[in-house]
Amino acid sequence: MPDPKGFLTTNRELPQRRPVDIRIQDWREVYEDFAPERIRAQAGRCMDCGIPFCHHGCPLGNLIPEWNDLVRRDDWQAAIERLHATNNFPEFTGRLCPAPCEASCVLGINPEDTSGAVAIKQVEVEIIDRAFSEGWVTPQPPTVRSGRSVAVVGSGPAGLAAAQQLTRAGHDVTVLERADRLGGLLRYGIPEFKMEKRHLDRRLGQMRAEGTRFRTSCDAGADVSAEELRTSYDAVLLAGGATVGRDLPAPGRELAGIHLAMEYLPPSNRVREGDLESTPISADGKRVVIIGGGDTGADCLGTAHRQGATVVHQLEILPAPPEQRDGSTPWPTWPLMMRAGSAHEEGGERIFAVNTERFLGDATGHVRAIALVDVTMVGGRFEKVEGTEWELPCELVLLAMGFTGAEREGLLTDLGVEFDSRGNVARDAGWQTSVPGVFAAGDMGRGQSLIVWAIAEGRAAAAAVDAHLTGHSALPRPVAPATLALR
Numbered sequence: 001m002p003d004p005k006g007f008l009t010t011n012r013e014l015p016q017r018r019p020v021d022i023r024i025q026d027w028r029e030v031y032e033d034f035a036p037e038r039i040r041a042q043a044g045r046c047m048d049c050g051i052p053f054c055h056h057g058c059p060l061g062n063l064i065p066e067w068n069d070l071v072r073r074d075d076w077q078a079a080i081e082r083l084h085a086t087n088n089f090p091e092f093t094g095r096l097c098p099a100p101c102e103a104s105c106v107l108g109i110n111p112e113d114t115s116g117a118v119a120i121k122q123v124e125v126e127i128i129d130r131a132f133s134e135g136w137v138t139p140q141p142p143t144v145r146s147g148r149s150v151a152v153v154g155s156g157p158a159g160l161a162a163a164q165q166l167t168r169a170g171h172d173v174t175v176l177e178r179a180d181r182l183g184g185l186l187r188y189g190i191p192e193f194k195m196e197k198r199h200l201d202r203r204l205g206q207m208r209a210e211g212t213r214f215r216t217s218c219d220a221g222a223d224v225s226a227e228e229l230r231t232s233y234d235a236v237l238l239a240g241g242a243t244v245g246r247d248l249p250a251p252g253r254e255l256a257g258i259h260l261a262m263e264y265l266p267p268s269n270r271v272r273e274g275d276l277e278s279t280p281i282s283a284d285g286k287r288v289v290i291i292g293g294g295d296t297g298a299d300c301l302g303t304a305h306r307q308g309a310t311v312v313h314q315l316e317i318l319p320a321p322p323e324q325r326d327g328s329t330p331w332p333t334w335p336l337m338m339r340a341g342s343a344h345e346e347g348g349e350r351i352f353a354v355n356t357e358r359f360l361g362d363a364t365g366h367v368r369a370i371a372l373v374d375v376t377m378v379g380g381r382f383e384k385v386e387g388t389e390w391e392l393p394c395e396l397v398l399l400a401m402g403f404t405g406a407e408r409e410g411l412l413t414d415l416g417v418e419f420d421s422r423g424n425v426a427r428d429a430g431w432q433t434s435v436p437g438v439f440a441a442g443d444m445g446r447g448q449s450l451i452v453w454a455i456a457e458g459r460a461a462a463a464a465v466d467a468h469l470t471g472h473s474a475l476p477r478p479v480a481p482a483t484l485a486l487r
């Protein structure tokens with residue numbers, strides 16, 4: 001039974017972010033600690049709704065009102081059990097998820113003020129951090145072994161979630177990762193200030209102790225052939241992500257100083273890992289333009305400020321969204337509205353409704369400016385506003401306009417998998433690709449998405465692989481390949 005008056009007596013509250021001038025001098029996470037009694041008060045705001053719309057927002061089907069009430073009652077150990085029942089990695093989602101659950105919380109129903117939702121994500125991260133520090137997160141190796149083997153290609157959140165589920169179900173699981181470290185975008189895409197990598201390493205330690213095997217620096221399709229994968233393992237799960245970055249083929253693109261975001265972010269993360277003294281692509285002392293207004297762009301923004309950029313502009317072709325939920329995206333759907341993450345608070349200017357005409361170079365072949373034009377949407381297409389051309393000086397341009405899909409050359413071509421109309425690896429309703437015994441999950445099948453979807457897909461695909469190997473499965477299937485976000 002929840003606190004019947006919690007939401008009336010307590011306002012939504014989140015932990016403070018560390019002061020900007022201090023935090024941009026280091027790479028640590030931006031949030032201050034939050035006292036346990038304050039998080040219990042936040043959990044006590046949950047109304048335990050008859051129809052908990054938060055469940056519909058979350059693809060994992062997290063049992064949100066249950067663990068909210070357990071936290072309110074100070075039963076943190078029971079809370080982590082309920083949280084782990086649906087989410088392998090709450091320490092990732094609790095830090096990184098944009099929280100569609102909060103967008104669909106009944107307490108955020110007021111369109112004039114959507115800020116009342118229960119602080120679900122904060123409760124989540126406090127539960128798992130407490131569980132780790134209390135020693136409640138222990139390895140759960142299987143009690144019975146199936147004798148069947150599975151290769152998981154890719155160690156992002158989808159591959160890791162699937163591997164953990166399948167290992168615990170008793171299968172011999174090997175994760176093949178072509179990078180030198182595990183974690184996919186959690187490792188080399190997302191910067192340390194959003195999630196310190198110690199959280200990833202701690203979870204990988206649990207997985208190793210449970211019996212999951214990992215092979216890093218192993219490019220499936222090259223170091224292990226497609227044929228070898230199919231013959232050496234009883235099933236293969238493809239979780240290689242959607243790694244092909246969207247480029248901008250405007251005149252001048254060949255100039256030096258213009259990079260895809262995923263050329264820029266990984267070496268910066270490698271400096272933090274101690275692999276490099278300094279990054280070969282640094283924003284230090286430069287005027288930086290980031291093209292693309294999403295998560296990746298915000299990560300470039302926070303990274304550029306920490307590297308010492310003199311000025312940063314972030315460009316977005318779409319018009320500025322409204323401050324509050326737009327009427328076209330009513331509660332409980334994911335709202336179209338202005339979002340300002342911690343990186344935006346640290347500086348930089350956002351410019352909306354502009355398009356890049358061309359990149360301008362200096363005598364040495366290095367970018368010196370970007371030529372822009374205002375655009376407006378007419379009949380669903382962007383049209384240039386004549387007479388609005390202008391130049392924005394810069395020495396570094398970062399392209400953060402999303403990803404077009406999975407890399408086809410190599411493994412996918414050699415396996416002969418088919419692709420869907422959006423260019424992603426096609427799966428049937430049981431997560432199987434057009435090649436028998438080969439399954440696909442995460443961004444590789446869904447296209448560029450979110451960590452919470454990758455984990456949900458990894459869990460559901462694991463159930464399908466388990467059923468393929470043994471004839472049945474008791475593993476949960478939170479989503480189907482065709483499941484869409486609440487809209």
Ligand SMILES: Cc1cc2nc3c(=O)[nH]c(=O)nc-3n(C[C@H](O)[C@H](O)[C@H](O)COP(=O)(O)OP(=O)(O)OC[C@H]3O[C@@H](n4cnc5c(N)ncnc54)[C@H](O)[C@@H]3O)c2cc1C
Nearest residue numbers: 154156157158178184185220240241442443449450451454
């Ligand atoms: C910069 C950036 C920031 C983001 N921030 C957020 C955020 O804050 N919150 C959020 O929810 N989402 C965020 N996202 C999206 C999120 O990271 C992805 O949706 C998620 O990581 C997808 O998981 P995945 O397991 O499908 O693939 P990935 O994380 O991309 O992992 C795929 C892995 O497969 C490996 N691989 C590929 N091919 C092979 C092969 N042939 N052999 C061996 N290994 C292979 C790759 O090296 C990679 O390690 C962000 C994305 C980017 C790019």
Ligand code: SF4
Nearest residue numbers: 046047049054105106
């Ligand atoms: S919708 Fe909000 S208030 Fe209702 S159960 Fe979910 S978290 Fe609690």
